[in-house]
Amino acid sequence: MSDSKKENSPEKEVVKKPRLKSLNIDGTKYKTNFTKSFEERKAYSPYNEKKITAFIPGSIVKINVKKGQKIRAGSKLLILEAMKMKNRIIAPVNGIIKKILVKEGENVSKNQLLIELE
Amino acid sequence: MSLKQKIKELQKKREEVFSGGGEKAVEKQAAMGKMTARARILELLDKDSFQEYDLFVEHEARDFNMDKKTLHGDGVIIGIGKIYGAPVCIYAQDFTVAGGSLGLMHSRKITKIMDHAMKMRVPLIGINDSGGARVQEGVNSLAGYGEIFFRNTLASGVIPQISVILGPCAGGAVYSPALTDFVFVVDNISKMFITGPEVIKTVLGEEISMEALGGAKVHCETTGNAHFFSESETECFDQIKKLITYIPWNNTKKAKPFPTKKPKKDYKIESIVPGDPKQPYDIINVIRAITDNSEFFEIQELWAKNIVIGFGRMNGETVGFVANQPLVLAGVLDVDSSDKAARFIRYCDAFNIPIVTLVDLPGYLPGIDQEHAGVIRHGAKILYAYSEATVPKITVILRKAYGGGYIAMNSRHLHADFVFAWPGAEIAVMGPEGAANIIFRREISGAENPEEMRKLKIKEYKDKFANPYVAAAKGYVDSVIEPKETRNFILQSIEVSSDKVAERPKKKHGIPPF
Numbered sequence: 027m028s029d030s031k032k033e034n035s036p037e038k039e040v041v042k043k044p045r046l047k048s049l050n051i052d053g054t055k056y057k058t059n060f061t062k063s064f065e066e067r068k069a070y071s072p073y074n075e076k077k078i079t080a081f082i083p084g085s086i087v088k089i090n091v092k093k094g095q096k097i098r099a100g101s102k103l104l105i106l107e108a109m110k111m112k113n114r115i116i117a118p119v120n121g122i123i124k125k126i127l128v129k130e131g132e133n134v135s136k137n138q139l140l141i142e143l144e
Numbered sequence: 145m146s147l148k149q150k151i152k153e154l155q156k157k158r159e160e161v162f163s164g165g166g167e168k169a170v171e172k173q174a175a176m177g178k179m180t181a182r183a184r185i186l187e188l189l190d191k192d193s194f195q196e197y198d199l200f201v202e203h204e205a206r207d208f209n210m211d212k213k214t215l216h217g218d219g220v221i222i223g224i225g226k227i228y229g230a231p232v233c234i235y236a237q238d239f240t241v242a243g244g245s246l247g248l249m250h251s252r253k254i255t256k257i258m259d260h261a262m263k264m265r266v267p268l269i270g271i272n273d274s275g276g277a278r279v280q281e282g283v284n285s286l287a288g289y290g291e292i293f294f295r296n297t298l299a300s301g302v303i304p305q306i307s308v309i310l311g312p313c314a315g316g317a318v319y320s321p322a323l324t325d326f327v328f329v330v331d332n333i334s335k336m337f338i339t340g341p342e343v344i345k346t347v348l349g350e351e352i353s354m355e356a357l358g359g360a361k362v363h364c365e366t367t368g369n370a371h372f373f374s375e376s377e378t379e380c381f382d383q384i385k386k387l388i389t390y391i392p393w394n395n396t397k398k399a400k401p402f403p404t405k406k407p408k409k410d411y412k413i414e415s416i417v418p419g420d421p422k423q424p425y426d427i428i429n430v431i432r433a434i435t436d437n438s439e440f441f442e443i444q445e446l447w448a449k450n451i452v453i454g455f456g457r458m459n460g461e462t463v464g465f466v467a468n469q470p471l472v473l474a475g476v477l478d479v480d481s482s483d484k485a486a487r488f489i490r491y492c493d494a495f496n497i498p499i500v501t502l503v504d505l506p507g508y509l510p511g512i513d514q515e516h517a518g519v520i521r522h523g524a525k526i527l528y529a530y531s532e533a534t535v536p537k538i539t540v541i542l543r544k545a546y547g548g549g550y551i552a553m554n555s556r557h558l559h560a561d562f563v564f565a566w567p568g569a570e571i572a573v574m575g576p577e578g579a580a581n582i583i584f585r586r587e588i589s590g591a592e593n594p595e596e597m598r599k600l601k602i603k604e605y606k607d608k609f610a611n612p613y614v615a616a617a618k619g620y621v622d623s624v625i626e627p628k629e630t631r632n633f634i635l636q637s638i639e640v641s642s643d644k645v646a647e648r649p650k651k652k653h654g655i656p657p658f
Binding site: 049 | 347350424472476507512516546574575576577
């Protein structure tokens, strides 16, 4: 922003080599620095229909199923209240309830695992 | 009453309003490390240049006992003044008066000075320091915000609009700065968010401090909502003053020229850029090797650092620089850097500022996160902005210019006016390693020693394509120049473009990939 900060001679501004990272683009490895957002980027994990997660942070109002229960695609699993809306969380596939990881009244954060199916 | 007495009465009335929200509130403001609204205006503007309007405006709220309350100036100061002689319209919300909350008359004062700025075609500066809507005034305060947003939008690209966040700016209020050209923030003072920490905690159960949610650093480094970061209000005002010297008063004018100065001798343009395209360097040193007095006023220097944008002067005239930064992420284009550059290009185009583009990039950043974040849509913005721009557009290819990145960085094909390349420039579909692996896949895999063959083929490709002459042979590059000739080539390009005519089809407006 200010001119004064960077006005020292460019030749003196030796890039400290050990700190540089390597970025591979099309097979060429470039020596460079990373940005915070690049370093903190989330690793991709493919969608798993057997893992029911909270799509929004909120609280569990009611759980409609029990461990071991057989369910069909479309069965109501639980009610997740968020932003003053009661959201019905529905089974995406047929299966059996393998694990229920939350209790009624519990607050959950976004992407938290709620129920596992098998 | 004699005139003398009447003058005395006026002075008394003025003094009364000047006290703002009273001693206690002023003390509280100081305790938060903040100046008062009036002190801010006086420090920012040229000495004795401030003329105030609507000093005696009073609110009209009658409900909730509001009729018994006096709110001096209704919590906002408006007027005109000068910065280094340039006329500006200004408003500053006064946090000491009802927390700077926005009611009907408060908003009418702001829209009045906005209308004035538009009518007189002078820059508008808004100093935001407000708790938000004045709840007692209900929908009237929402109406006020809406009227401000509408005017921000109409003024966009006509007069420069500068937002200064010197306190809270939350909820709907924050959309006014978002609609303006430049947002200035100060560490530990500025807070911008749509929903604050308390609401987030009650609704979502997530805990975060105001500073971590929407402090100055966050908006400069992470969100890109702010353009200029400073440690103190005084430093912030200095930045605003400096910016004003680089930009014109309105879209029919050019920025005021300065006396020409040569770049400083420290910046030896030929020794800044390493020959090996894999090695980084600071592109800002190249900019400083070109600009008058080696001065460069960087914008958004903390966000999307893989592209550098900002103003410099050449022969005294303001020039906008867009340059890949090999020091960060090898200078790639990605979602954020495309957004950053595209908006700046449009700013320069709207305000008659020639654009100089310095190219050294390996292309767009690969990655699932980038693809899923919409790098197609965001990356397209830069193509749109360059193609649409009719100001003089000059490109210098310093080193790598590969693939889509080459096209995007104001190439001849997007109708750059002048394209120059240094002799070390590599203009190609991709880097030699990647290209050789594709073109010579069979030769490499079929060879007795594939690694040896790969190296051979990379070299073959490099010799043949990794240079500026293939593009120069087609006229895509106008001249291959020595680095030390760069400033002169740019200077002459700008000079010859002073009466440039570039027609665009008539339309209501385009539909850029927002």
